[in-house]
Amino acid sequence: MESFKVFRWWFMIGALMALAVIMIQGGIRDLMLVNEPIWESKLVELGPPIFGGGLLGGCIALILHRIKKKA
Numbered sequence: 001m002e003s004f005k006v007f008r009w010w011f012m013i014g015a016l017m018a019l020a021v022i023m024i025q026g027g028i029r030d031l032m033l034v035n036e037p038i039w040e041s042k043l044v045e046l047g048p049p050i051f052g053g054g055l056l057g058g059c060i061a062l063i064l065h066r067i068k069k070k071a
Contacts, residue, residue: 006065007058014057018050 031042 003062003065006061010061011054011058015050015054017057018053019046021053022046022049 027046034042
């Protein structure tokens with residue numbers, strides 16, 4: 001259960017960091033200028049990178065947590 005808590009926390013942090021980077025690099029402008037509903041156009045484009053950032057953060061945290069437990 002402790003591993004799940006570590007993964008969940010760092011998944012959220014990784015996803016938020018990915019979202020922040022996307023928004024800083026022009027994602028806010030893209031969302032403001034889109035003529036279609038956000039759910040149809042941008043969610044498909046923004047979802048995978050945000051999910052990937054969370055997955056990367058969670059997996060790295062799990063690896064480091066296991067190394068820390070063994071040492």
